[in-house]
Amino acid sequence: MLRLLRRYWVVVRRPSHYLSLGFLTIGGFVAGIIFWGGFNTALELTNTEAFCISCHEMRDNVYVELQSTIHFTNRSGVRAKCPDCHVPHDWTDKVARKMQASKEVWGKIFGSINTREKFEAARLELAQHEWERLKANNSLECRNCHGYDYMDFTRQSPRAAAQHSTMLASGERTCIDCHKGIAHRLPALPVTKSEKQVSMASP
């Protein structure tokens, strides 16, 4: 094993015998563009709504639910697509999320939510994952569009202004603490907990 490694090390270290410097540098540059461009194009392809709803699990459950909400249809016609909220926009975070998504590929292959019943059974767990993620990154995906600094409290209802100017301003709460279930249906919670619900005061 060590001998094998050493042999490769020697090959890599030795100056090229047959290929010109120009070929190696320019060729390497072009190959780099092709590979990197290809990688990024593929990455962005998986970051489109069309890709998300190419699976019936997404198309028939969560996408349908989104359609009646303010994030899909509204007076000004601005809308959020799946990756706007579910994938970080920064490259490193995005790649980290994409690696996590290998679990979703596994789920797709083995059909972990391929029926309505299975999806409903898993809804609470799936929702909790997203709540935890948004809680952990201080509702980053919300804030990509909704900036606290640009909120006009005089244009908000008294109730909204009161909450935003205190809880949100102090960082005691983040968007997802109160705004759960705004884009999809909420999961069913155990009946005895119906009053506490997912509660705005989640830890």
Place this chain on the structure above:
Amino acid sequence: MGRLRTQLGFLLAALVAATAAIAVAAPFSDAMRGNTPIVDEPTPPPLQNQENNDVRRVRSHPMQPPTIPHKIDGYQLDRTVNRCLFCHARTRIEETKAIPLSVTHYMDRDGSVRGDVSPRRYFCTQCHVPQDAVKPLVDNRFEDFDTASQRAAPAKPAKR
């Protein structure tokens, strides 16, 4: 017997003719539909923004369910989730400063108080509704008890 039947027949015919004449003479009009003929689809008025000022409206009578003074657009209210209770539940009001449900909402039909909201009172919007700032389609002549009792006995002011 035969004559009576003939007379009745005439009367009925006259009645039908009179009704038809009225129907033809007066153009169709309805407080809710306006002048749109019954076979046509009327253009609905544009949707209004729901009242959202958080000011509690006066109740017209003591048993009236209070109206909702804020928007409830997209609030999920179904078998599994009750968005209203996120704030109005007994356990949530300290933080949210929302109006708690009255104790009647915890009573079952036998009048015994339960620990959780009674299923028959679970669907809030059966009784509580938000308000739109619109002109009423039909005239409302409702008077609350104070006004009515004062009108009935003007000499003696109603006790509150």
